[in-house]
Amino acid sequence: MTGIGAIGFSALFFSASTSFPGALALLPTLGTVLIIAAGGIKLGRFRGLNASILCYVGDRSYSIYLWHWPLVVFYSAHRPAAGLLAGVVLIALTLAISDLSYRYVEQRCRQPRSDTERKPLAYATAAVAVCVMVSGGLGYALDRQDVDISLIGTPNYPGPAALLANASVPRDVQLLPSLGKLRRDVPIVYRLKCHQEQDSTQAVGCQLGDPQGTRTIVVAGDSHAAQWIP
Numbered sequence: 001m002t003g004i005g006a007i008g009f010s011a012l013f014f015s016a017s018t019s020f021p022g023a024l025a026l027l028p029t030l031g032t033v034l035i036i037a038a039g040g041i042k043l044g045r046f047r048g049l050n051a052s053i054l055c056y057v058g059d060r061s062y063s064i065y066l067w068h069w070p071l072v073v074f075y076s077a078h079r080p081a082a083g084l085l086a087g088v089v090l091i092a093l094t095l096a097i098s099d100l101s102y103r104y105v106e107q108r109c110r111q112p113r114s115d116t117e118r119k120p121l122a123y124a125t126a127a128v129a130v131c132v133m134v135s136g137g138l139g140y141a142l143d144r145q146d147v148d149i150s151l152i153g154t155p156n157y158p159g160p161a162a163l164l165a166n167a168s169v170p171r172d173v174q175l176l177p178s179l180g181k182l183r184r185d186v187p188i189v190y191r192l193k194c195h196q197e198q199d200s201t202q203a204v205g206c207q208l209g210d211p212q213g214t215r216t217i218v219v220a221g222d223s224h225a226a227q228w229i230p
Helices: 002-013 023-038 052-059 061-078 084-110 115-143 159-163 179-184
Strands: none
Touching: 002 023, 052 061, 061 084
8 A cells, every 4th residue: 555655646746846857756666666566455345456447457558658648749739728528538539549559459469369460460570670770770871971061152052142132043952961961960069068058047158269369259149149150
């Protein structure tokens, strides 16, 4: 009962403001450990955690975990907040979809009934593994591409000149940088931790360039100002 109490207390009194990860996370964790160590609780005729409804939810808990979030996100994209009725509907949909997923996906994968089911499952698993490896390798290769800066300013890559009224912008050349390179194409200030976080009041700065230079330029501002730094 101590384990159930620890988890119940956490569910009722922990909120979004509760520090996590932190020491308080030990409370539901230790509660779970106590329940597992107990192996089942029976209080007279009350079956405790062996009750049918709890076993039903427990068997489908992973499917519930997977399916509840997409439903909540989809609903939140169209409605500002979920009231009592919407909450009940979301829970019902989650349970229904999770039950179907548990029966026809999870159980079929864990316990194929015959060789006719095992072979397609093995082929599907191998196909997914190959797709993951190929996409991962392709993504890594694209991410490691270097940008040829000598092309910037040429007729095919006019750079800022493309914003001019009469600029001729080609349409049949490859992107520079490539799409695989874009996520790393950010100012150096982020890699050097020169930017200040929104919740910080301490001024942060970095010195870049030639320390013996004859001219000093100060760049202060937000992410737009950071674009002036290579």
